[in-house]
Amino acid sequence: MTLRLFNTLTGQLDPLEPADGKALRMYACGPTVYDYGHIGNFRTFLQIDVLRRFLRLIGTPVRHVMNITDVDDKIIRNSAEAGIPISEYTARYVEAFFEDFEALRIERPEQIARATEHIPQMVALVEKLAAAGAAYKAEDGSWYFRLAAFPEYGKLSKKDLSGMEDGARVDVDEYEKDSARDFALWKAAKPGETSWETAIGRGRPGWHIECSAMAMEYLGESFDLHCGGEDLMFPHHENEIAQSETATHKPFARHWMHVRFLLVDGRKMAKSEGNFYTVRGLLLKGYKASAIRLALISVPYHRQFNFTFDSLADATNAIERLRTFRERLAAGTFRAGENPAIQEAAKKAQAEYRDALADDLNTAEARAPIFELIRAANTAIDQGQFFAADRDAILPVLKDFDAVFDVIEDRDAEPTRRALAWAEKGGRMGDVSPELLAAQSLTDEAIDALVAERAAAKRSRNFDRADQIRNELAEKGVVIEDSKDGVRWKRK
Numbered sequence: 001m002t003l004r005l006f007n008t009l010t011g012q013l014d015p016l017e018p019a020d021g022k023a024l025r026m027y028a029c030g031p032t033v034y035d036y037g038h039i040g041n042f043r044t045f046l047q048i049d050v051l052r053r054f055l056r057l058i059g060t061p062v063r064h065v066m067n068i069t070d071v072d073d074k075i076i077r078n079s080a081e082a083g084i085p086i087s088e089y090t091a092r093y094v095e096a097f098f099e100d101f102e103a104l105r106i107e108r109p110e111q112i113a114r115a116t117e118h119i120p121q122m123v124a125l126v127e128k129l130a131a132a133g134a135a136y137k138a139e140d141g142s143w144y145f146r147l148a149a150f151p152e153y154g155k156l157s158k159k160d161l162s163g164m165e166d167g168a169r170v171d172v173d174e175y176e177k178d179s180a181r182d183f184a185l186w187k188a189a190k191p192g193e194t195s196w197e198t199a200i201g202r203g204r205p206g207w208h209i210e211c212s213a214m215a216m217e218y219l220g221e222s223f224d225l226h227c228g229g230e231d232l233m234f235p236h237h238e239n240e241i242a243q244s245e246t247a248t249h250k251p252f253a254r255h256w257m258h259v260r261f262l263l264v265d266g267r268k269m270a271k272s273e274g275n276f277y278t279v280r281g282l283l284l285k286g287y288k289a290s291a292i293r294l295a296l297i298s299v300p301y302h303r304q305f306n307f308t309f310d311s312l313a314d315a316t317n318a319i320e321r322l323r324t325f326r327e328r329l330a331a332g333t334f335r336a337g338e339n340p341a342i343q344e345a346a347k348k349a350q351a352e353y354r355d356a357l358a359d360d361l362n363t364a365e366a367r368a369p370i371f372e373l374i375r376a377a378n379t380a381i382d383q384g385q386f387f388a389a390d391r392d393a394i395l396p397v398l399k400d401f402d403a404v405f406d407v408i409e410d411r412d413a414e415p416t417r418r419a420l421a422w423a424e425k426g427g428r429m430g431d432v433s434p435e436l437l438a439a440q441s442l443t444d445e446a447i448d449a450l451v452a453e454r455a456a457a458k459r460s461r462n463f464d465r466a467d468q469i470r471n472e473l474a475e476k477g478v479v480i481e482d483s484k485d486g487v488r489w490k491r492k
């Protein structure tokens with residue numbers, strides 16, 4: 001099975017396969033660590049996680065490199081305001097980033113590359129460009145890429161060069177330049193700024209050169225796939241291509257994947273709009289990490305996703321259905337034998353699931369057959385037409401599903417606990433929802449004790465007390481389920 005993935009560079013669905021026949025070498029633009037990441041950032045990382053997990057499911061190993069931009073204008077400004085070194089300033093956001101990463105069960109890339117640890121590679125690349133006549137030094141000591149040196153500029157975003165001068169000025173407007181479209185490779189140090197003394201002068205790297213230098217350091221001059229959010233396509237990715245291909249005369253990445261924007265209630269997410277959400281912020285509102293993950297991946301990467309609280313509620317319900325069903329299979333005792341219709345349904349669901357993901361990672365279409373299978377199986381169980389071999393046929397389908405979606409296994413307690421600890425430490429307990437606070441006021445042991453007390457009350461026919469305990473637990477988000485195997489409880 002081969003994944004066919006939309007390639008921004010060619011404008012069509014192309015098969016995605018390792019050029020070296022071994023591992024798929026891929027680079028993904030990582031975070032700039034000057035603040036907590038928002039759910040739009042994490043939607044991109046989650047969709048890239050779907051990609052790498054699906055590749056592995058179909059037997060393609062990946063070598064995935066992600067950068068961390070730990071020096072830039074905002075970081076320098078903010079750390080100066082806080083009066084601390086940039087390394088100290090960024091440390092807390094790096095830590096928070098990986099906490100959120102883990103909460104959402106995004107797999108760690110094989111290689112994480114920090115910009116500040118790769119300055120020599122960036123300097124070497126600027127020197128190479130300068131030797132080729134494609135980079136020049138401005139009067140203040142900053143270095144620029146001469147866009148005229150790369151006639152193919154614009155081939156990724158398909159932008160018309162004549163109309164894009166304003167866009168290209170954005171990240172270079174503080175510097176002198178002989179053409180509005182040229183962009184900074186290296187920024188000369190201003191007094192008091194964090195900088196490095198190098199062969200091309202004292203300063204710090206521009207953002208674009210970081211990704212080119214680190215991608216080539218770990219993946220070689222040419223590699224299989226470059227990913228990122230759609231907002232990076234221009235000018236960042238265009239500039240990466242210009243620098244890299246001018247330096248090497250080889251194609252940089254063969255395949256480019258761009259994850260589309262996230263909207264909130266149909267509008268662009270912005271702090272000023274009051275619709276800006278972080279992962280930890282949603283956890284503190286009482287949403288489960290698995291629900292955030294499922295909501296953010298259920299709309300395919302190539303479509304805009306309109307985030308709403310309804311979408312989170314839908315994801316919460318879907319996860320509940322998945323987990324309840326898996327529990328039903330695990331806890332039930334089924335007679336030997338098989339139901340041919342269920343056998344057929346399991347095969348069909350698995351094939352449709354994989355085909356949908358192989359078709360440009362269509363997560364929405366991939367989910368559908370899984371839930372259809374659950375409905376069919378539940379009906380068969382209710383009618384006594386479900387057998388041990390049916391369970392054995394369905395469990396691998398759920399395993400396939402969770403290899404990519406990863407929401408059935410319940411690991412939601414830990415991220416919530418960590419978010420609460422973070423809120424407590426940072427004096428943000430006011431952001432915690434009252435329901436979550438109430439639920440957290442009960443330890444597992446306290447719940448066990450109340451459940452035991454309720455059982456004893458029922459045995460002694462003290463039904464008032466039994467009901468009272470059930471209601472008290474319900475108010476704190478704990479649901480009791482009486483079944484023939486005994487009493488189970490769970491947090492909502």
Ligand SMILES: [Zn+2]
Nearest residue numbers: 029030211236
């Ligand atoms: Zn990048």
